[in-house]
């Protein structure tokens with residue numbers, strides 16, 4: 001079958017690999033000059049099935065109010081006349097109940113754990129190099145309150161059978177010896193030994209090479225402008241350089257997915273949640289992190305990537321702007337300098353921003369639409385890389401007419417879009 005994948009981030013490229021390996025004729029259309037140049041470029045580097053959880057959680061509305069007035073807050077909302085943002089926020093807040101959190105978390109864990117297993121199979125198959133480490137992740141608490149609150153997370157981890165270690169300060173220092181140089185008050189930490197780390201961009205690039213070796217046609221520097229067809233099927237994707245024809249189309253445009261779909265009555269509730277990262281060269285090995293340390297106070301992840309340190313975090317609702325304000329950089333630096341002082345050259349670190357394609361319930365949207373040959377693989381939010389291999393396998397199975405290895409019935413757009421809307425468009 002001829003399949004066109006629209007978008008060449010980690011999701012589109014991983015999907016291309018699995019489909020091309022299964023013998024399909026795959027074309028990827030991407031507006032940038034290469035794969036993984038937008039949100040997949042410099043993320044925090046965690047493959048963390050253990051932390052797969054929606055941001056919409058009980059207690060978040062109250063915390064969010066507090067953060068609005070705090071310096072170096074993990075959440076920033078730029079008030080603006082953006083109806084999409086307000087609607088998205090309202091839907092996100094509606095997901096902050098105990099029962100919705102449990103449902104959403106269950107879906108995310110199911111997909112993330114499946115994805116982790118697929119990633120390790122893929123590594124064995126392709127022999128990928130991406131500054132990868134399997135040394136777990138450590139969530140670090142600077143106050144007794146944070147430490148005590150870990151009990152809630154532990155309940156969830158136990159429920160889902162995720163391995164964990166609750167550590168006192170001394171055990172944190174032996175897991176991450178660089179913390180011995182920290183000037184911060186460290187009370188303890190929650191370690192997830194099954195988590196992995198690595199460079200998402202290097203991973204995407206390696207998978208791109210592997211997909212190419214199976215004949216995938218990558219068309220870089222082409223912007224997808226619209227879809228051609230009607231409710232009976234899509235015939236082509238009109239791009240800045242012509243029309244790409246295929247038997248099936250997969251939309252993997254991250255935060256930009258909704259724009260292409262609205263003429264077809266498909267409205268995925270995806271909104272860009274802006275994040276930032278800093279990447280610094282290591283100047284003192286002994287002081288650097290071994291794996292990922294998540295600073296619970298700033299909600300910032302500090303990850304070792306080869307001879308570099310990546311510091312990533314912050315959730316900002318400000319539309320599609322990709323500006324780089326100095327105060328966001330200072331939040332990231334503040335966290336890194338206090339936990340790993342003089343470990344890296346933070347002053348000349350490269351500063352980056354990316355738009356997380358977030359759904360209100362935190363789960364991506366994967367699967368068929370009411371248009372027979374149009375599929376979605378998008379909305380991966382905070383954990384797109386963690387879920388990339390699993391999502392790609394699910395959609396590949398569905399296109400092949402096979403049941404996916406995991407239950408995927410609640411991953412599709414139908415959980416957001418009523419059957420009545422779809423039926424109306426099918427008429």
Ligand SMILES: Cc1cc2nc3c(=O)[nH]c(=O)nc-3n(C[C@H](O)[C@H](O)[C@H](O)COP(=O)(O)OP(=O)(O)OC[C@H]3O[C@@H](n4cnc5c(N)ncnc54)[C@H](O)[C@@H]3O)c2cc1C
Pocket residue numbers: 006007008009010011012029030031032035036037038039040041042043044045046047048200222223224225252253254255256274275276277301312313314353354355356357378379380381382383384385386387
């Ligand atoms: C600060 C930060 C930290 C993060 N940390 C982690 C982490 O530790 N672990 C984790 O698992 N996830 C993390 N994430 C989330 C993860 O990076 C994303 O979920 C993931 O990159 C989304 O991948 P994607 O392929 O859907 O989107 P993208 O990478 O944005 O890919 C979409 C592609 O579509 C292309 N495109 C868009 N419109 C068009 C068009 N009209 N025509 C052609 N091409 C188009 C874009 O150029 C882009 O390349 C983080 C994100 C941020 C911002």
